[in-house]
Amino acid sequence: MKYVLMFLVFLSFSCKSEVKTKVKDLTLLPPLEIYDFSGIEPYLNLEGSKTYIINFWATWCAPCVKELPHFESIQQAYKKDVEVILVSLDFPAQYETKLKPFIETHQLKTKVIVLDDPDMNSWIPKVDLNWSGAIPVTLIYNSSKRSFYNRTFTYNELDSELKNFLTTN
Amino acid sequence: MNILYSLLLFISFLFTNSTTYQGYDIGDLATDFKLENIDGKFVSLSDFKDAKGFIVVFTCNTCPYAVLYEDRIEALNKKYAIQGYPVIAIMPNNVETKPGDSMESMRKRALSKGFTFPYLMDVGQKIYPLYGATKTPHVYVLESTSSGPIVRYIGGIDDNYKDASLVKTNYVEEAIESLKNGVAIKQTKTKAIGCSIKL
Numbered sequence: 001m002k003y004v005l006m007f008l009v010f011l012s013f014s015c016k017s018e019v020k021t022k023v024k025d026l027t028l029l030p031p032l033e034i035y036d037f038s039g040i041e042p043y044l045n046l047e048g049s050k051t052y053i054i055n056f057w058a059t060w061c062a063p064c065v066k067e068l069p070h071f072e073s074i075q076q077a078y079k080k081d082v083e084v085i086l087v088s089l090d091f092p093a094q095y096e097t098k099l100k101p102f103i104e105t106h107q108l109k110t111k112v113i114v115l116d117d118p119d120m121n122s123w124i125p126k127v128d129l130n131w132s133g134a135i136p137v138t139l140i141y142n143s144s145k146r147s148f149y150n151r152t153f154t155y156n157e158l159d160s161e162l163k164n165f166l167t168t169n
Numbered sequence: 170m171n172i173l174y175s176l177l178l179f180i181s182f183l184f185t186n187s188t189t190y191q192g193y194d195i196g197d198l199a200t201d202f203k204l205e206n207i208d209g210k211f212v213s214l215s216d217f218k219d220a221k222g223f224i225v226v227f228t229c230n231t232c233p234y235a236v237l238y239e240d241r242i243e244a245l246n247k248k249y250a251i252q253g254y255p256v257i258a259i260m261p262n263n264v265e266t267k268p269g270d271s272m273e274s275m276r277k278r279a280l281s282k283g284f285t286f287p288y289l290m291d292v293g294q295k296i297y298p299l300y301g302a303t304k305t306p307h308v309y310v311l312e313s314t315s316s317g318p319i320v321r322y323i324g325g326i327d328d329n330y331k332d333a334s335l336v337k338t339n340y341v342e343e344a345i346e347s348l349k350n351g352v353a354i355k356q357t358k359t360k361a362i363g364c365s366i367k368l
Contacts, residue, residue: 058233060233061364061365062367063365063367089362091233091331092331118328118329118330118331118332118335119328119329119337120325120328120330120360120361120362121324121325121328121340121356121359121360121361122328124360124361124362125360131360132303132304132307132360132363133303133304133325133360133361133362133363134303134304134362134363134364134365134366135362135363135364135365136365150303
């Protein structure tokens, strides 16, 4: 067990140093997928067999950043049955300076798409009628169930909420 | 199946509506308050004897959306305070969670931006839940009546947070102009992205 831990620590260290060198050249990162709401809407209504978790967040939103690792872990834990999509509401001026470096330093494997649509009143109610516009919020849905969460999650809370969906699908 | 689904949707709609409802709706009587301003004095709505109404804005220093709207909030006060509709800004966050919203930081920010409106702190976070504010910025336009301040508009400031010059509809201005002209407000509620109020 000790050796495993040491190995993990070693790994995380080696990852970090790798991250640092990578961050220097953001131009090598894949371009961000940036959409207005009409481009985001299909992701809120995917008709595949998976359960979809859509999280609205931004790098400047502290509670969003705090819960983000749980969404990342959930995606890794349920690769087959779940698709997590992180919808970033970062400001365009910060795509290169904040969002891309964030994705890189946190080594996000989860899909990130960017919503850039200033006419917020036109699209917020289309995500959910009960959403006042505060972030973070999360939408979980599959072919038989759909819920909107105006709250933050711990890993266990997200996991137990997700299980309700996986049993109904 | 479709019918079952819509029935479920309907039930969940009823359910969520009844459980998440809190704060003011249009037409509700808004509470007055006595909150400390950045100059150390306490401010209440009732201090403004001649006010025809108020633009109550829950806002803060630390939310990027609130920061993007600072100049526009100041512009609203410049335009409408003299017409009887002053801006009253209230900072609703817990300063232990957001030290950048401390009274000292609020004072500094107000000085550097030249705010001409009261910038109050909701100490103990008692007022924002009564209004039902969930985020910064979150605006309540109130109309003074003989029975007290009545909520006439709830929501965002305008329809383009990114660029004030590209705004097509100034929700707050439209609400106040309608109040001034004694006509119905076209959009009494709008939605806007903001930072959740920090507990």
